[in-house]
Amino acid sequence: MGERYTDKQRRALVALVSSGQARVFEAAERLGVNRASGYAWMREARKASGRRHVDEARPAFARLVPGERAPSAVTVRVGGVEIDVRQGFDEALLRRCWMP
Numbered sequence: 001m002g003e004r005y006t007d008k009q010r011r012a013l014v015a016l017v018s019s020g021q022a023r024v025f026e027a028a029e030r031l032g033v034n035r036a037s038g039y040a041w042m043r044e045a046r047k048a049s050g051r052r053h054v055d056e057a058r059p060a061f062a063r064l065v066p067g068e069r070a071p072s073a074v075t076v077r078v079g080g081v082e083i084d085v086r087q088g089f090d091e092a093l094l095r096r097c098w099m100p
Contacts, residue, residue: 003033003034003037005033005037009031009032009033010041012027012031013027013028013031013033013038013041013042014041014042014045016030016031017038017042018045020079024038024039024042025038073085073086073087
């Protein structure tokens with residue numbers, strides 16, 4: 001039979017992740033919660049709030065242009081984070097660092 005966790009643990013994990021203080025696996029480790037439970041709780045919280053996970057969101061505002069016409073750099077600001085996207089930008093590295 002699976003672990004039984006308290007509502008306090010669930011709320012704490014969702015709060016840590018939602019506020020950006022920790023990624024799911026980090027919050028789960030801090031709170032002594034199984035990672036799979038943490039990810040399930042975050043899915044439930046996002047579903048309840050109507051928010052979608054980053055992987056599910058597809059930007060409808062981005063326009064793709066051929067490489068030779070692309071600007072030399074783009075700066076993306078989200079909250080307090082600023083990312084400069086320049087020629088040779090390593091998208092895979094960003095995904096590994098940013099996504100849980």
